[in-house]
Amino acid sequence: MDMSPYRDLFVSESRNHLATFNELIVQLEDNAFDRAAIDEMFRHAHSLKGMAATMQFDAVTALAHRMEDLLGRVRSEEIVFCRALADLLLEGSDLLSGMVSVIENGEEPLADATSLIERMVSFTPDPLKSKRTPEPATADAGPETMVADSPQSRHQFRQSDSFKSVRVKTETLDRLVNITGELITTRHRLMDRARRYDAPALDEPLHQLSALLRELRDEVFKSRMLPFAFVAERFPRLVRDLARKQGKEVSLQIEGKEIELDRGILGEITEPLVHLLRNAVDHGLECPDARIAAGKPPGGLVKITVARDKDHVDITVADDGRGMDPTRLAQKAVEKSILTPAQAYNISRQAALMLVCVPGFSTSAEVSDVSGRGVGMDVVRTAVHVLGGTLAIESETGRGSRFILRLPISVSIIHALLVECGKLTLAFPVNTVSRTIELRRSDIFEEAGRKVFALEGRHIPLKSLNRLLDQPLPQGAGPIVPTIVSETGGAMAGLITDRLLRQEEIFVKPLGIPLNRMKNLTGGTITGDGRIVFVVDASTLV
């Protein structure tokens, strides 16, 4: 039976056993004759041994077995639980923790426990010290004779070390974000009241509250950050295995592993990245013969680059393979009735490349240089959008493709531009807004049947946000047309709305059924005056 699916479970269960085991050791140092605690420790060592044996982690099994043995000797009252024994068990527990971490990372080999096991086997308590001394086990406990590297001093190190960091459940981290988010919403409400009741005395404490909340938010986010390396560790192996299966030579380079992202985002982005790597190896890169014929080195290169820029992170997956041909992609879209011939003729290069993200554009049954990249790309795009990010594709025929995932650094609490549209107040995440502009009616003209306006020499199509979201159009339109300019996935558009309100930090909550089926909306929030605001996915509108 393939045991690898159980590795994560083994790791988490082992950690639980070891954590309790350590607590019990400390507990026993206070009361060496706590029979129940000895029994429980025995059981934890026994369980760990059994699990490790099933998984065939022999080094873990051997060490846990010796620890179980030692505790068995305490149980049978052959020896008394003493400080030296506690040290030995803690040493064992630390070594086991290290092994579990190695297993978690899929590395090998496990640490060599031979010398520790020997010490455990030959352990005999000093008869004079076998009864626990009443002093706490601290460095100033008295002039005990010990060498610098005695188990005692290691124990000291272990203790002080464990005070510097604690293990926190991920649910706790998620709750901290929620509470911080709710606090931010509450602050908006307070500020709204203060404005309404004209209470200047509240200005100073509110100002301070805002500053503290900013600090709290930053700290909460910081505590959730993990380096990209955390998910990237398994990629080299994945690429290697995929390449081998395809008979290709591929090297994977990862740059910016140390850059940190919110753990929630990392969790959501792992599968999309696996999709992109799989597509790159399976469809993007050519076979060695084809590469040589094209004047390239036989081995292909896939490169993941992570780069941080102010409030977002760009993750780029690039390959030096055959690339994609926008013209042929557009032709295929016509064959599949995704585009009309006229649309295909007018489509921009970038928009043509984005066709691979249209669900059903290609299936795994028809992998080819033209369409093969589409497998799972709609999944990738959706995942990126749900996180409030954007996906862009660049490709050059014969030279390779680049998939750029632009992601926010953290989730849930974002800066947004609030706008009024019909009966709704909407929030646009600021990273999806290129700029806002107040157009005059005379700035708008028609081109090929579409309304456009000129921006820095480019003609940008204009769309009505009210129409897109089925909202009533404003009565008696004035001379000024408030417009949001948004650029996502290489496409740019101006979205006309009724009124631009303000920029605000908001706490985004997921929408429930049935609102979560609206493809234009990604979440909701509540403003200071109690109104519900929907967060808009600009990329679905542009």
Added chain:
Amino acid sequence: MSATVMIVDDAVFMRNILRAIIKDKGYTVVAEAASGIEAMRILHDQDPDIVILDIILPDVNGLDLLESIVTVRPQAKVVICSSISQEPIIKKALDHGAKAFIQKPFTPEKVLAALESLEA
């Protein structure tokens, strides 16, 4: 109809692996318990054909639990799960009504062999 099985083991890890091993072979896992007390509570409502019982549990002595199971559900066939170091306990368990035992660390073959031995 496939035989119904209840797994009693305090380690979720072990329960998962046992479930994975026997599911493929047409057994239906109808209940899982992480402790002796939970096991007895479940047996109040459930009537599994087979109980796979880890002899070392956090709350009760596995042998005592075995006796209770045999009393409330005499028709259930109990398979003891234990490491060889507990040999005396295994002997006692077989004397007290256990029908088979699976030696830990187990392999899928050992587990299935123990279950098949029940049908003989």
